[in-house]
Amino acid sequence: MKLTTPYADVLLPLSAEEFAALRDSIKAEGVRDPVLHTEDGRVLDGHHRLKIKPDAPRHVIPNSASWSDAECQAYVIRSNWQRRNLSPSQKAELREKMKRIAFALREQDKKRFTQPVLARTFGISREAVSKWFVRSAKAGSNGTYTNNTLPVRSEKPDARVKLSPQQKAAVAEQVASGRSRAAVAADFQVGRRTVDNVVKAAEKKAAVEAERARKAAEAKAAIEDEDRFVLHGDFRETLAHLADGSVSLIFTDPPYDRDSIPLYGDLAALAKRLLVDGGSLLCYVGHYAIPEVLPIMTGHLEYLWCCAVVHTGERARMNYFGIRVGWKPLLWLTKGSRNEADRQRFIDDVVISGGRDKEDHDWQQSEVEAVHFIEGLTRPGELVVDPFAGSGTTLAAAVRLKRQALGSEKNDSQVALANRKVTDAYRIALGGDA
Numbered sequence: 001m002k003l004t005t006p007y008a009d010v011l012l013p014l015s016a017e018e019f020a021a022l023r024d025s026i027k028a029e030g031v032r033d034p035v036l037h038t039e040d041g042r043v044l045d046g047h048h049r050l051k052i053k054p055d056a057p058r059h060v061i062p063n064s065a066s067w068s069d070a071e072c073q074a075y076v077i078r079s080n081w082q083r084r085n086l087s088p089s090q091k092a093e094l095r096e097k098m099k100r101i102a103f104a105l106r107e108q109d110k111k112r113f114t115q116p117v118l119a120r121t122f123g124i125s126r127e128a129v130s131k132w133f134v135r136s137a138k139a140g141s142n143g144t145y146t147n148n149t150l151p152v153r154s155e156k157p158d159a160r161v162k163l164s165p166q167q168k169a170a171v172a173e174q175v176a177s178g179r180s181r182a183a184v185a186a187d188f189q190v191g192r193r194t195v196d197n198v199v200k201a202a203e204k205k206a207a208v209e210a211e212r213a214r215k216a217a218e219a220k221a222a223i224e225d226e227d228r229f230v231l232h233g234d235f236r237e238t239l240a241h242l243a244d245g246s247v248s249l250i251f252t253d254p255p256y257d258r259d260s261i262p263l264y265g266d267l268a269a270l271a272k273r274l275l276v277d278g279g280s281l282l283c284y285v286g287h288y289a290i291p292e293v294l295p296i297m298t299g300h301l302e303y304l305w306c307c308a309v310v311h312t313g314e315r316a317r318m319n320y321f322g323i324r325v326g327w328k329p330l331l332w333l334t335k336g337s338r339n340e341a342d343r344q345r346f347i348d349d350v351v352i353s354g355g356r357d358k359e360d361h362d363w364q365q366s367e368v369e370a371v372h373f374i375e376g377l378t379r380p381g382e383l384v385v386d387p388f389a390g391s392g393t394t395l396a397a398a399v400r401l402k403r404q405a406l407g408s409e410k411n412d413s414q415v416a417l418a419n420r421k422v423t424d425a426y427r428i429a430l431g432g433d434a
């Protein structure tokens with residue numbers, strides 16, 4: 001009899017390692033358990049064995065010719081539920097399938113598929129089955145038990161099987177290269193929905209990056225004088241030509257990683273030369289880095305304050321510290337004391353941020369805080385500098401407020417994007433079209 005495998009995807013596939021181990025064992029010892037199938041040839045147990053050894057021994061399940069799809073699927077799950085070494089999220093996924101099948105069986109024959117029978121069918125507790133039906137009734141089922149009556153649940157993240165960023169990248173790469181999502185889920189010991197979510201996030205990120213690249217190319221082509229507002233290169237070289245005491249405010253956002261901490265020292269040294277007397281440097285800094293950053297900056301400038309930019313969106317969780325982060329620090333240092341007139345213009349040290357706009361840069365900041373400090377600490381016509389310009393957020397805010405603006409950025413495509421953004425803001429500020 002020719003066998004068919006209509007229920008192959010009811011099961012979660014074996015991981016590549018598990019499959020290789022099964023292949024080796026079959027090679028060494030042959031197939032120990034026969035492939036089980038219905039009287040009309042539908043395989044219910046032994047899909048992997050059959051794949052490895054198409055002539056594996058077979059066994060017919062008695063009285064199975066008339067089994068419905070739901071009955072066959074229930075058999076497939078029961079024979080694998082306890083045997084397989086599944087991760088918690090894979091188990092949760094299989095339970096969802098069980099539930100659907102249980103509802104279909106109930107729909108097929110209410111009298112036969114009572115709750116105790118369903119519990120025995122799947123080899124799980126009666127309480128678990130009872131909960132499914134109670135929940136379904138609460139969710140508004142009108143007495144029919146089709147797949148559609150199942151309340152849709154969002155997948156809870158599986159705390160025990162967390163994918164690292166590298167693993168997420170590998171998941172997305174494998175799916176992109178054509179491997180089935182189910183096989184990738186099996187390899188990484190996660191549920192199918194986790195893979196779907198990872199792929200969706202990766203596709204979104206790729207689309208954002210593609211759009212940035214497109215805009216950068218367009219901006220490059222459009223702006224003849226590319227170095228208009230943002231100079232391309234390391235700020236220690238590109239801003240070296242600026243005259244001593246020519247800058248009223250440096251407002252900037254250096255990279256947050258540990259390797260970049262020395263940049264804060266170079267930034268403070270440059271600020272000491274460029275700032276007007278009493279001028280200010282405000283820079284974002286990671287909370288964790290403050291104890292290391294402050295001593296290297298205060299070798300050049302005076303520490304004045306630590307301002308807070310309060311997040312409005314979802315709070316990031318810093319797992320390492322066990323902290324949900326609601327604000328970011330902005331260190332404020334000055335060249336000598338602030339002058340009396342400036343101190344009369346009181347400024348709030350807390351800014352409610354404008355949310356996460358990451359269209360042009362992964363670390364793009366909201367313009368709200370740049371506007372707040374540029375407006376409060378400088379006057380129209382004065383020069384505002386951003387040595388780590390990124391997508392040009394600070395400089396766009398500066399030109400909108402009719403200040404002069406100059407920045408530096410070492411990333412080539414970011415320079416083009418930033419120049420486009422600041423030029424557009426500049427034209428609008430002058431009263432023209434973007």
Ligand SMILES: C[S@@+](CC[C@H](N)C(=O)[O-])C[C@H]1O[C@@H](n2cnc3c(N)ncnc32)[C@H](O)[C@@H]1O
Nearest residue numbers: 234235253361363364365388390391393409410
């Ligand atoms: C945190 S991001 C700034 C993001 C920016 N605030 C925005 O809203 O788009 C830091 C930027 O500094 C740039 N950078 C790092 N080191 C630099 C250096 N030595 N000179 C100039 N730019 C640098 C990086 O390429 C990156 O774009």
